[in-house]
Structure formats: structure tokens, C-alpha cells
Amino acid sequence: MELDQAFLEYAVKALADHPELVETTRTIDQMGVLLTLTVHPEDMGKIIGKSGKTAEALRILLRVVGMKGNARVNLKINEPVGGKRLPISGEGQESKTVEQVVEEL
Numbered sequence: 001m002e003l004d005q006a007f008l009e010y011a012v013k014a015l016a017d018h019p020e021l022v023e024t025t026r027t028i029d030q031m032g033v034l035l036t037l038t039v040h041p042e043d044m045g046k047i048i049g050k051s052g053k054t055a056e057a058l059r060i061l062l063r064v065v066g067m068k069g070n071a072r073v074n075l076k077i078n079e080p081v082g083g084k085r086l087p088i089s090g091e092g093q094e095s096k097t098v099e100q101v102v103e104e105l
Contacts, residue, residue, distance in 0.1 A: 007062070008062060012037060016040065021038075021043075023039075033066060033071050034074050041080035044079075055077060
């Protein structure tokens, strides 16, 4: 296992509630190294973090690790099967007043 892949697994397993289900694959193409990460669906929130900050930090650290080996390292996080993306506010949603929301409760 390469240094960048080992680093990613170490960091993600430390964050995850299900470290035994953390899987990484490493592929190399003309764009550089692509690390693909798959985790348990319950761990997705921890790995991505609030507003994607944890995932962004992992990507930055992987770039630094890659610089040591003169490689451009990118991270792709696989969405779990049955995963559901929440719509961005205002996208695909009708605008509701506070009174309408309260009535629905």
C-alpha cells in the first residue's frame, strides 16, 4: 500500500464509527493519483463534515502527502447505495411562509 493510501485509511478509520468498513482504492492516470473512499453510510457525515470542511481538509493533506512523491493526489468519496442528497436551499423547493411551516407541524 502506498503512503498516500495508508495515510487516508489511517485518518478516516480514526474518524469512523465503523472503521472495519473503510475501503480505499488507488488508481493512476494522466491526471495523477485518484484515491476512492468508501465508508459505512452512517459515517458519511463525519467524513464529509459540516459544509464539507473535513473532506476539504483530507484533500489538502493528501495533496501535501502527494507532493513528497511528486504526485498529484485527488480524493473521491463514494456515495453510499441508497444515499440521498438533500436539495440545496431554494433548489427544487417551493417557498413557504413561517405560518405554512407551523401549520404543517
